[in-house]
Structure formats: structure tokens, C-alpha cells
Amino acid sequence: MKLLNKFSVLALSAVLLFGGAAATEAKSTLKGKITINGSTALLPLTLQATKEFKKLHPGVSIAASGKGSVTGPQAVKKGIADIGACDWDASVDVPGFKKFDGQVANKVAVIPFAAVVNKNVKVDNLTTAQIKGIFTGKITNWKEVGGADADIVVINRSFGSGTRVNFQMKAMDGVETVKKESNYKEVGSSGDMKTNVSSTPNAIGYIDLVYVSSDLKAVKINNVEPTTDNVINGSYKVWSYGYYMTKGQPTGATKAFIEYVQSKQFQDSSLKKMKFIPISAMDK
Incomplete structure (x- = not known):
């Protein structure tokens, strides 16, 4: 009887094995x-x-x-x-x-988006008005928003970027960014944004949350942290x-x-x- 049970288990295993293989094969057609x-x-x-x-x-x-x-x-x-x-x-x-x-x-x-700064920047929160001021060139020094006395370096995405479109619409109330003659650079991808902000002292930019890592800092916007939970609960609007x-x-x-x-x-x-x-x- 025990032998029969062993054969039954083996038979059932074979059915499951070949049945699973058949299902996989069906998926691969x-x-x-x-x-x-x-x-x-x-x-x-x-x-x-x-x-x-x-x-x-x-x-x-x-x-x-x-x-x-x-x-x-x-x-x-x-x-x-x-x-x-x-x-x-x-x-x-x-x-x-x-x-x-x-x-x-x-x-x-x-897709959640975040304003990001170089790790040497001591600012942890920016208001919508301050972000607009920075990206339109009206605010040019970190001391104007509670940081150190240092020129702000703006890293922007080039025209045609969806991240740029959404950041302007959701974090800047639809206001256009403004090119500056100095301390300004445009980049063509999220990866380039991450590289430039993380490697440029006093830099600020914006990026989708998936690219945020320990080599740069995501700042709060209007005292709300850019997290997936805050997007879902409705408190963070930049997405x-x-x-x-x-x-x-x-x-x-x-x-x-x-x-x-x-x-x-x-x-x-x-x-x-x-x-x-x-x-x-x-x-x-």
C-alpha cells in the first residue's frame, strides 16, 4: 500500500511537472x-x-x-x-x-517626480514660490531660501522632456523655466540629470523618484516629502x-x-x- 502511495505521488508530480511545462510552452508561442x-x-x-x-x-x-x-x-x-x-x-x-x-x-x-539638490546643499524644503523663483532666475543664491551663501546652479531638462512638462505644471503652477547666461545647464535624460546634480556643487534639478538615490537629495515641496505614500494619500502633487x-x-x-x-x-x-x-x- 505504501508502495502504491509512492507511485501515486510520483504520478501526480509528473502531471504537475508536465502540466506546468505545457503551460509555459503555451505562453511562449x-x-x-x-x-x-x-x-x-x-x-x-x-x-x-x-x-x-x-x-x-x-x-x-x-x-x-x-x-x-x-x-x-x-x-x-x-x-x-x-x-x-x-x-x-x-x-x-x-x-x-x-x-x-x-x-x-x-x-x-x-510617476512621482522630485526636486533634487546636490548633497552639499543644506536646504531640505522649498515652497512652490521658491521653486518658481529659482527656475525663472529670480532667486539666484541659496541664502535667499535659507541655505548657504552660494550661487544656485540650475540643471534643467531640454525641451520635449515629459519630466520637464510635469514639473512645470505640477511644481511651478505652469510657469515656464527661464534660461540663464550662467549657472544654468540643460540635459537630455533622467540619467544625465542625476549625474549632473549629484556631481555639481550647489546644483538643483528635478527627476522621477525611481532615479533618486543616496548620491543626491530629494527636497520637500511645501513641507511634503516626495514619497509614493504621499502621492497616494493626495498630499504630494508632483506626479x-x-x-x-x-x-x-x-x-x-x-x-x-x-x-x-x-x-x-x-x-x-x-x-x-x-x-x-x-x-x-x-x-x-
Whole structure:
């Protein structure tokens, strides 16, 4: 009887093993090629999702790059990308950018943004008025906002950045940043922003929360710390949805990839670990 039970267990194990293999094989029948371009704020999410999705669907090849939000829908319009990652809904007009007709905005994440300073800066909090003053050139010394007597170095994102669009709209009440002749620099990506602020004494910039690490400091805005919890509870206002723009409704491998990024499996695991926020947390 004991021998029979052992055979039963072995048989059941074999069924589970081969059943699981069959399920995996079923998942891997999808084939195709996906090209993704656009937002550098969303790039860490895209790269992580790509890694996970390709394990499930090895027959799908994915090429992902980031050059700024506006390049995403532009690449989709030109037919050189299947997905345009963008930090705003590019299917409607936003300040500075006309809508991209015929494109569908697929919501994939909530992106918190933060004002960041070099670690030598002793300021921990800035008001909306102070941020506007700094980025419009009216405030030029840290002592004017409670810091040391040192010239402020402004690091800005170049035109076309979704992070720039959202920071201006949410942290500066829609006021445009102003170029200065000195102590001013523009950079083309979130990675470049992090490098420049962390390596430039007295610098200030802004970046999405996923890029914030110990080599720079995120400051409070209006005494509210930039955290995912504060975004969810409504006290921190500098955030946006991230979108995957497609030409019409997505199909095939592109549709499957977007659905994976939107899935509870990805949203509640990898996405949250990277300091993005699941779309379900705000879509209530």
C-alpha cells in the first residue's frame, strides 16, 4: 500500500511537472518584434518589463530606448516605433505640445517626480514660490531660501522632456523655466540629470523618484516629502501618469506586452519596487 502511495505521488508530480511545462510552452508561442522609444522616466520600468516578458515569451524581441517623452509619439507617428513611452497623454493637447492624432494612450504607471539638490546643499524644503523663483532666475543664491551663501546652479531638462512638462505644471503652477547666461545647464535624460546634480556643487534639478538615490537629495515641496505614500494619500502633487502611446489600438505582441505591464503581477511587484505607483492606486 505504501508502495502504491509512492507511485501515486510520483504520478501526480509528473502531471504537475508536465502540466506546468505545457503551460509555459503555451505562453511562449507568441512571436513578434516590438520597438519602444520615448520617456527616460519610464525607461527603467520598460527595461524591467522587457526582461520579464521575454522570459515568458522568448519568441518576442524587444528593443527599448529613451530620448525624452516627445520622441515617443513622434517615433510612433513616423512608424519607427510600436510604442512611444510618454509622461503625458499625447492623444490630447498639453501646454507646449499639440496632440498626436490617431494615437491611443495606454496608461501603464503613476510617476512621482522630485526636486533634487546636490548633497552639499543644506536646504531640505522649498515652497512652490521658491521653486518658481529659482527656475525663472529670480532667486539666484541659496541664502535667499535659507541655505548657504552660494550661487544656485540650475540643471534643467531640454525641451520635449515629459519630466520637464510635469514639473512645470505640477511644481511651478505652469510657469515656464527661464534660461540663464550662467549657472544654468540643460540635459537630455533622467540619467544625465542625476549625474549632473549629484556631481555639481550647489546644483538643483528635478527627476522621477525611481532615479533618486543616496548620491543626491530629494527636497520637500511645501513641507511634503516626495514619497509614493504621499502621492497616494493626495498630499504630494508632483506626479503624472505614464503612457505607452500606440498607433490605434495595440495588437499582437505589442498588445500582450502592454497588458503584461498593466497586469497585477507586474504592477504590484516589480513596478512598486522601482518607486513607481500602480495605476490602480490612483484610479479609484
